[in-house]
Amino acid sequence: MEHSHRFVVTIDGAAGTGKSSVAQELANRLGTDCLDTGAMYRAVAVLAIENEINPTEGFKLSSAIQKVGITFDWDNTPPTVLLGDEDISNRIRELDISGVVSIVAKQPEVREVLVKQQRKIGESHPFLVTEGRDQGSVVFPDAAIKFFLVAAVDERTKRRVKQLRASGTDVKDEEVQQDIESRDQLDSTRTDGPLTCPEGAIIIDTSSMT
Ligand code: DC
Secondary structure (H helix, E strand, C coil), rough: CCCCCCCEEEECCCCCCCCHHHHHHHHHHHEEEEEEEEHHHHHHHHHHHHCCCCCCCCHHHHHHHHCCEEECCCCCCEEEEEEEEECCHHHHCCHHHHHHHHHHEEEHHHHHCCCCCCHHHHCCEEEEEEEEHHHHHHHHCCEEEEEEEEHHHHHHHHHHHHHHHHCCCCHHHHHHHHHHHHHHHHHHHCCCCCCCCCCCCCCCCCCCCC
């Protein structure tokens, strides 16, 4: 258990399990900040694309991250994501990011830098709800409370299709399901910080929840 001047809640799970919605709502209700670590990996994907760095080149990427800087503007809710001075909050949600992000997230050099940054954010935001794939297992193993969200793949597909169509992107259900399954495979088989249920986590199946 953590000291009383610190209260970190971790929410981990695969894409489409409802992590972001739950994390933001919980942070609002608790009056804490909310850290979206997926946004940081997505920012690295943007960095790779903009600077024409091969997403498998972990060392080059980690140097570029340290040079350019990936930060949040905590004055906004949810916090805006900055690459250097550039607000990339919308850019990181575009479709071309999804293919690149799983590859950059596999590189140990990238994970090392981002995990360090996440722990620093934890120090400067002692009341924090944080979500991702490795927050309870690797980044904040001493968190006060850990959750692991799961949901059936067809339900996760429906949610993602709805989200994409609402933002004006026409997609086929099968394509989205394939994308989810291939990301699951990549996220759970990588050697560094794989998607896994953290020790002591409360498991919640959100399949039949709104
Ligand atoms: O949650 P999301 O879809 O925004 O995550 C984007 C990608 O980043 C996804 O492929 C998994 C990866 N990720 C990760 O490896 N570790 C985290 N803590 C958060 C996200």
